Amino acid sequence: MRYSLLFLFLFVLGFRLFFVFQTPYYSGDTSYLNLRIIEHIKENFKPMVNDELGLGGRTLLLPQFFHYTIALLSFIPYAYKIVPSILMSTIVIVVYLVSLKISGSKKSAMFSAMMAGFIPIVYSTTLNNISVHTMSMPMIFLAVYSFMRLEEKPYLVLFTVLSFVLPLVHPLTFLLSFSLLFYVLLMASERMKIINVRKEALVFFIFVTFVIEFVIYRKALLALGTGIIRQNIPAGILSQYFKNINLLDVIYQIGILPFILGTIAIIIGFFYTKKSDIMLLIGIALSAFLLLSFKMVPFKEGLMLLGIVLAVMSSTSLSKLYDYIRLTKVSGYSHYFSYMFVLLIALLLVIPSFFAAEDAIAITISDQEFQALEKIRTDTDENATVLATIDEGHYITAIAKRKNVIDNHFLYAKGIDRRYAEVNEIFTTMSGSKALEYMHRYGISYIYFSKRAKEIYKINSLGYTNDQNCFRKIASVGENEVYKIRC
Amino acid sequence: MQAWERTRYTRLGVRLILAVTSAIILYLPILLRRKGWLLTGIEAYYHLKQGALSFLLGLIPADSILAAKMLPLIFGIAAVLLFYTILLNLGIGFKVAFGSSVLLLMTPGYIYLFSTLNGYFIPVTIALLMFYLLLRRKDVFLVPFLFVMPFFGYLHSLAASLLLLAFCLERKVTKLFLLSLIPLMISLFAGASMMPSHGSFISDFGGKFGIGLFILLLSFFGFGSLWKKKYRYTSVYLALISLVALAMLDMRMLGYLNMILVVLALLGFMRIAGFGWESAIIKWSTVGVLTFSIVFSGLFYMAMLANDLPNREIVAALESLKAMSKESDIVLAHNTREYWIGYAGRKSISVPGIYSSRYHEEALQLLAKNNIRYVWVDEGMKDILWQEGRQDILFLLEYSNLFKKVYINDYVTIWEVIR
Numbered sequence: 001m002r003y004s005l006l007f008l009f010l011f012v013l014g015f016r017l018f019f020v021f022q023t024p025y026y027s028g029d030t031s032y033l034n035l036r037i038i039e040h041i042k043e044n045f046k047p048m049v050n051d052e053l054g055l056g057g058r059t060l061l062l063p064q065f066f067h068y069t070i071a072l073l074s075f076i077p078y079a080y081k082i083v084p085s086i087l088m089s090t091i092v093i094v095v096y097l098v099s100l101k102i103s104g105s106k107k108s109a110m111f112s113a114m115m116a117g118f119i120p121i122v123y124s125t126t127l128n129n130i131s132v133h134t135m136s137m138p139m140i141f142l143a144v145y146s147f148m149r150l151e152e153k154p155y156l157v158l159f160t161v162l163s164f165v166l167p168l169v170h171p172l173t174f175l176l177s178f179s180l181l182f183y184v185l186l187m188a189s190e191r192m193k194i195i196n197v198r199k200e201a202l203v204f205f206i207f208v209t210f211v212i213e214f215v216i217y218r219k220a221l222l223a224l225g226t227g228i229i230r231q232n233i234p235a236g237i238l239s240q241y242f243k244n245i246n247l248l249d250v251i252y253q254i255g256i257l258p259f260i261l262g263t264i265a266i267i268i269g270f271f272y273t274k275k276s277d278i279m280l281l282i283g284i285a286l287s288a289f290l291l292l293s294f295k296m297v298p299f300k301e302g303l304m305l306l307g308i309v310l311a312v313m314s315s316t317s318l319s320k321l322y323d324y325i326r327l328t329k330v331s332g333y334s335h336y337f338s339y340m341f342v343l344l345i346a347l348l349l350v351i352p353s354f355f356a357a358e359d360a361i362a363i364t365i366s367d368q369e370f371q372a373l374e375k376i377r378t379d380t381d382e383n384a385t386v387l388a389t390i391d392e393g394h395y396i397t398a399i400a401k402r403k404n405v406i407d408n409h410f411l412y413a414k415g416i417d418r419r420y421a422e423v424n425e426i427f428t429t430m431s432g433s434k435a436l437e438y439m440h441r442y443g444i445s446y447i448y449f450s451k452r453a454k455e456i457y458k459i460n461s462l463g464y465t466n467d468q469n470c471f472r473k474i475a476s477v478g479e480n481e482v483y484k485i486r487c
Numbered sequence: 488m489q490a491w492e493r494t495r496y497t498r499l500g501v502r503l504i505l506a507v508t509s510a511i512i513l514y515l516p517i518l519l520r521r522k523g524w525l526l527t528g529i530e531a532y533y534h535l536k537q538g539a540l541s542f543l544l545g546l547i548p549a550d551s552i553l554a555a556k557m558l559p560l561i562f563g564i565a566a567v568l569l570f571y572t573i574l575l576n577l578g579i580g581f582k583v584a585f586g587s588s589v590l591l592l593m594t595p596g597y598i599y600l601f602s603t604l605n606g607y608f609i610p611v612t613i614a615l616l617m618f619y620l621l622l623r624r625k626d627v628f629l630v631p632f633l634f635v636m637p638f639f640g641y642l643h644s645l646a647a648s649l650l651l652l653a654f655c656l657e658r659k660v661t662k663l664f665l666l667s668l669i670p671l672m673i674s675l676f677a678g679a680s681m682m683p684s685h686g687s688f689i690s691d692f693g694g695k696f697g698i699g700l701f702i703l704l705l706s707f708f709g710f711g712s713l714w715k716k717k718y719r720y721t722s723v724y725l726a727l728i729s730l731v732a733l734a735m736l737d738m739r740m741l742g743y744l745n746m747i748l749v750v751l752a753l754l755g756f757m758r759i760a761g762f763g764w765e766s767a768i769i770k771w772s773t774v775g776v777l778t779f780s781i782v783f784s785g786l787f788y789m790a791m792l793a794n795d796l797p798n799r800e801i802v803a804a805l806e807s808l809k810a811m812s813k814e815s816d817i818v819l820a821h822n823t824r825e826y827w828i829g830y831a832g833r834k835s836i837s838v839p840g841i842y843s844s845r846y847h848e849e850a851l852q853l854l855a856k857n858n859i860r861y862v863w864v865d866e867g868m869k870d871i872l873w874q875e876g877r878q879d880i881l882f883l884l885e886y887s888n889l890f891k892k893v894y895i896n897d898y899v900t901i902w903e904v905i906r
Contacts, residue, residue, distance in 0.1 A: 148843065156768060156769070160768050196763065196764075197765045198767045204769045208772070208776050210701070211783075218787060
């Protein structure tokens with residue numbers, strides 16, 4: 001089974017790398033923010049707190065343990081492509097361990113690991129992406145695994161270390177804290193006793209998470225208060241981050257197999273099995289679902305966690321299924337069930353993941369976009385501020401190395417709603433004077449009008465660029481244009 | 488040395504430690520505040536120019552700014568000593584009394600109350616003194632203070648009355664409570680005015696007078712240990728509920744609530760530390776993290792207070808405004824700047840609608856109607872206007888010939904209205 005697991009890990013890694021190396025760039029502009037942070041750390045050995053380019057200069061509030069790790073491993077060739085892929089692929093090993101712990105069946109645990117390796121939303125969110133979640137997801141489940149084995153000293157130490165590290169990776173750790181509270185509630189409702197060391201670890205984990213996140217986000221907390229949950233995301237695009245939960249959408253994004261098997265496992269676990277470890281996983285699944293329903297956790301992040309936890313839970317359903325088959329007359333053919341199950345995983349998870357991966361690569365920045373941004377870097381003043389869409393803000397700062405007006409890191413950005421509305425107005429208005437008024441407000445000296453912007457706003461040109469005296473096109477690469485503001 | 492003498496010296500030593508520590512903690516935000524930054528906040532400037540506090544400051548034979556910095560500090564030392572003595576007199580034990588007092592010193596609520604000039608540090612200290620007198624059954628000395636409280640606002644009288652009620656229920660003495668209702672009535676009928684208060688209940692979420700997040704979390708654990716003996720602590724529950732209700736009316740009443748919560752937080756801390764921990768690693772890590780959180784929260788708050796407005800640039804701009812304008816000139820500024828400009832001896836107004844005006848005629852009309860001579864804009868004010876989505880006047884100020892920029896520094900710009 002050890003070799004099978006190694007093979008699965010290599011297969012998932014190979015699957016990811018196959019797509020990752022189809023482009024020299026990264027998917028999603030957040031990768032470019034992370035890239036800048038990593039480069040900053042490599043140069044200065046300090047976390048990037050003052051971002052001089054983002055939004056024309058801002059305080060960057062972000063845990064940066066992940067960035068330090070990548071910076072440390074950057075000696076590896078293609079580190080920014082390979083290291084996140086390796087980190088995310090380790091999820092199969094961690095899921096295997098957790099599944100084995102709860103089901104006691106190696107075969108079922110292996111199937112769970114397979115499912116966890118091919119969850120479509122994980123591919124659409126993390127593939128070819130310098131994403132913090134490539135580290136946070138495996139780490140969360142490693143923390144869960146060590147929590148399950150706290151009675152053993154090495155795991156106690158591991159859990160203690162992870163309790164400090166996890167909040168330094170991503171604030172999603174709050175979801176785990178919430179899950180642990182939910183676990184206490186579930187245990188209490190079933191009159192089950194939590195062993196002392198778990199109680200202690202639980203209290204400790206919650207306090208550590210609060211303290212570390214408080215230290216990191218204290219400025220944003222002061223400015224936003226409890227509104228920090230919504231991350232200061234402009235109201236206009238809040239629904240993209242905190243979506244209404246839709247069952248079909250959930251099934252599509254996490255795959256039908258983990259959804260069905262995981263749901264069955266939750267029912268069996270809660271009403272029949274009633275084991276402490278299973279209650280813990282039910283706590284995670286339910287709290288993720290609850291927070292998603294109340295729009296208190298970003299949709300993609302919540303769904304990724306839910307998908308993986310359902311894949312883990314599936315192992316108990318499968319183990320029960322195998323136990324049942326063993327009792328029947330077809331017990332001699334149980335290996336056929338395994339083949340059938342591998343086929344089902346290939347059909348229902350690997351293929352959707354393949355398409356999700358293709359989509360992730362398709363949205364990657366193109367050569368022409370890259371060249372246009374390079375032109376901005378070479379042909380414009382170093383202190384210039386360049387306007388681009390919200391999804392291209394980090395391209396401006398990382399590739400063109402110029403100040404942007406807006407990007408998708410909203411925390412601690414002042415007047416973000418108004419900024420967002422006015423950026424949209426500049427792209428869509430027909431009035432040159434109105435556009436100029438806003439441009440002066442933000443000190444914009446160039447507009448990067450890309451193919452992407454044209455698709456977002458469904459326009460072919462800016463409404464006021466006929467006025468050659470004020471707006472002069474200085475570069476055009478394919479459908480990507482750069483305008484200089486001269487008034 | 489006799490045992491009773493040793494105890495006396497120890498008690499004195501503890502009080503001395505508390506007094507010195509509180510003096511250091513309360514002086515730190517003043518010390519960290521750079522030269523020329525004057526006092527912290529907006530409210531301080533109101534009290535410097537008007538109200539009972541300005542009268543009191545006038546009696547002190549010292550520079551008014553120095554007096555304004557030192558007066559809350561002295562009251563702060565007195566408050567923590569009273570707090571400690573009260574806890575000792577309640578028979579709560581030395582460990583809890585001393586621990587709670589130390590915890591109190593690190594809370595944002597205490598630091599704000601006694602390191603800035605505000606209308607609350609005197610009534611809170613008086614309330615503590617009243618409680619102390621009550622415990623020592625010095626009823627005769629108590630009565631004058633009951634009549635002093637209404638001068639600071641009806642909520643303070645109400646807080647004092649409710650705390651007395653909690654005590655009277657505990658000790659079954661109703662006469663005093665009835666007496667405390669008299670000044671409450673006076674203040675209600677007098678309609679004592681108060682500064683508006685806003686913000687969050689939690690200091691770490693932006694509430695200046697708020698409770699520290701970790702104090703609140705720990706106090707839940709402390710409350711849990713009280714709840715084990717449900718009806719034994721009815722008076723504590725009553726005091727808690729009353730003070731939460733009062734804080735809803737005015738956020739600054741959290742100053743009273745803070746004092747009860749620190750005791751609960753310490754009980755919570757002791758409860759957590761005293762769990763039958765199986766794992767020493769987790770026990771010490773938890774205790775370490777909790778201690779760090781409380782200390783960090785206090786230090787962070789001190790740094791925040793030290794960097795609070797008005798800064799050096801604002802003070803310089805106020806001095807320039809005073810030099811360039813006449814006493815009768817009116818300055819347009821956001822209402823949060825009213826007391827600063829008032830301190831500089833000029834009148835400021837905030838005209839509704841003017842900040843969103845982007846047309847010359849409309850702006851001129853509003854300026855002329857209100858006889859405005861200068862327009863004050865600073866970075867902090869821009870943030871407020873930005874949040875409110877009303878910053879169109881900034882565009883007009885920058886590009887219109889109606890205004891002449893007469894003063895500029897890194898933080899403040901002053902325009903003169905050209906007539």
